[in-house]
Amino acid sequence: MKHFSDLIQRLRARFADQRTYYWVFLGVLLVPNLFLCCTEPIVWPGKVALMLLPGAVWMALLTVAPKPGAPFWCTLPLLVLGAFQLVLLYLFGNSIIAVDMFLNVATTNSGEALELLGKLEPAIVGVLLLYIPALVLATLSIRLPARLSATFRRRNAVRSGILLLVGIGAMVGARLQDPEYRAKLDIWPLNIGYNMGLAVERWQKSDRYPLTSADFCFGAVSERPDSIREVYVLVIGETSRALNWQLYGYPRETNPHLSEQEGLICFRDVLTQANATHKSVPIMLCSASAENYGTLYTRKSILSAFREAGFRTAFFSNQSENHSFIDFFGAEADTTLFLKSAAQARGEAYNPYDDLLLQSVSGLLADTSFRKTFLVLHTYGSHFDYQERYPADSAYFLPASYDDVRPDHREVLLNAYDNSIRATDQLLSDLISYLRALPNTASGLLYASDHGEDLYDDARGLFLHASPRPTYYQLHIPCVLWLSPTYDAEWPESRLAAESHRDKPMTTNVIFHTLLSMGGIETPQRNDSLAVTSPRFTVTPRHYLNDHNKPRTLDRIGLGAEDIAMFRRMGLAFPAERVRDRLSAAGLE
Structure with missing residues (x-):
């Protein structure tokens, strides 16, 4: 019983210190990046950049106020996107929130959405257990009389600058290794913002469709008589x-x-x-x-x-x-x-x-x-x-x-x-x-x-x-x-x-x-x-x-090696280039 009482006292002391909240909030903000490092086929410098660049930004953001709970609450839209991202990883196993996924949300009726959400309890419970307690802690941080010291904030601002430079270097290295690597495509949440912009652009273009197609004519005629x-x-x-x-x-x-x-x-x-x-x-x-x-x-x-x-x-x-x-x-x-x-x-x-x-x-x-x-x-x-x-x-x-x-x-x-x-x-x-x-x-x-x-x-x-x-x-x-x-x-x-x-x-x-x-x-x-x-x-x-x-x-x-193997099993045509090597590497040849 004494050990349990000592543990409670240590936890109380820990959560009376704003530095604890600072590091907890930083960790929560980086959870999507951590998962994406494991799921995305990015070269290793890209994975480093995926962690360091956003991490540097969050470190700097959390130092702008003496109580880190306040800037953390300001990231609420990002937390919602993070929850969305984690649920999609649960469903699909990889990839960021795509343009089509934003449009799917916009074009899916409420009945479809409820049918699906009602069957995804593990993922939904998981993200709620991650983000709801974090927001509760942010509220406690705001209400605490304690503050982050000026020294702590200044030191971490400097650290964030150093990490930012290292992250930029890693990003350059990723581009050298993979010519198709792009920050707007491979760094979360930059890629989410980019995809959201594309989704809005496509929605606006489709919304104007009745006008942009109004003058179109097929010039169509039937080549067959009406006798049949x-x-x-x-x-x-x-x-x-x-x-x-x-x-x-x-x-x-x-x-x-x-x-x-x-x-x-x-x-x-x-x-x-x-x-x-x-x-x-x-x-x-x-x-x-x-x-x-x-x-x-x-x-x-x-x-x-x-x-x-x-x-x-x-x-x-x-x-x-x-x-x-x-x-x-x-x-x-x-x-x-x-x-x-x-x-x-x-x-x-x-x-x-x-x-x-x-x-x-x-x-x-x-x-x-x-x-x-x-x-x-x-x-x-x-x-x-x-x-x-x-x-x-x-x-x-x-x-x-x-x-x-x-x-x-x-x-x-x-x-x-x-x-x-x-x-x-x-x-x-x-x-x-x-x-x-x-x-x-x-x-x-x-x-x-x-x-x-x-x-x-x-x-x-x-x-x-x-x-x-x-x-x-x-x-x-x-x-x-x-x-x-x-x-x-x-x-x-x-x-x-x-x-x-x-x-x-x-x-x-x-x-x-x-x-x-x-x-x-x-x-x-x-x-x-x-x-x-x-x-x-x-x-x-x-x-x-x-x-x-x-x-x-x-x-x-x-497509994965498993998919290519299914193409072969079903007798479907598939481009032959690199297929044998990919199947062999996966042990499916």
Whole structure:
């Protein structure tokens, strides 16, 4: 008991001294930097600079007042970003808060956010235990009568200057070792400020989209007569990865209905060009791609092209409006419906399943007064929380109910995820049945997911998507095409071309051009070398759109040896340069 009493007395004495608070606050401020030193692939001088430069600034900042609690409270915005950073490291295992992550926060509805936050208790509890007590201590520091001595403050100001110089030297050394090293990209929180600025810039540019694209015209016309009724449906999947589709060799029955569909063409080697919905879906819907993404701000979508060509168009979404390009493109249709937003406008709490989209589709297809119809369906697919994407009584893989997200819950998470894919399988099969039943109608359905998902698949322990560095699991997506017998009879060359290209490597920038080719839409924006239904389709190097909206080939986007091994296992094309060395170094050759 005496030892415990002595310990309490020592702690009281320690926390009656402002120097204790000074060092505690300095340590708390450097926690994100310490974690990033362990997670980021930076050359060792860069790691030194990552610690010393911010550390020097914090040391100087904490000396500006005799009570360090006051300047520490002034860093509250930085502490919030630090908490955000640590949660993302828990999720993704590496990388700073990316531009896309800031935009994801801005474009994610509250329901999605709550679904995710409710399952991240360990990370959230961890950051709260770090930052809340620190702020309490800062308040105590302000209230204490004691002050930092002038000598202490002066000495540490000098030390901070010395560390700053050493840090600058380390930064120069890092640049000499790695020509791509940049302080604004590799030193926290400078990189956070830089990315926030880019996010604001992109948001402002997208906000002006209705003005910057107002004068755009496809000059689109249909090359086909009205004597044959035509109906085409694009279904945009959500967070569905090819690895878990039965059609792609997955041992589980996740595609029991599509596996029995006659005439279905499954494209084996399709990669998304972005792993975040707000970027990947626009690439599908317009002629912008990773290679020319800047054109997105001045061009309209596939809906306008079909509309100009005389098609009745409709956009039905099971996702909420979020003031993104998806909303702008959807508004170009003759008929636009966001199921959740419509319900919220009526004051309803509503989380419909994707099969409710069928009601809107059936009503539209029943109207035969239009000879040409084009529909876009944006599903909620397999977006987390997976167990909310289908009725509980339809769960096929069990158990599928979980309360939190942890690696040791992977089997249950996987069950729920696979159940969501079965729900997509049912939706697509029902849509094909609708189209097949249309008399004397040339019809087609094209499905592609916007991106995939990490599901604690390997030793890296990665989960979800939209990580600054993508993985195989986020890149390889399912893409299937169905054409009706009437369509095949009228334009057999489209099926022949698609069948011949089914195993060729491609990315989601083919969706836009394939739809124009399928629908017989002539426009200067159509590029048949990117249309899988055209004999002119050409295989080109594949690019991914990185966080700073730069196109990068697959060997330059930070894929790990585990990812390259999965490319090989799945028989996907991958740039050969340096692959063998990277696999050998990881023991995966």
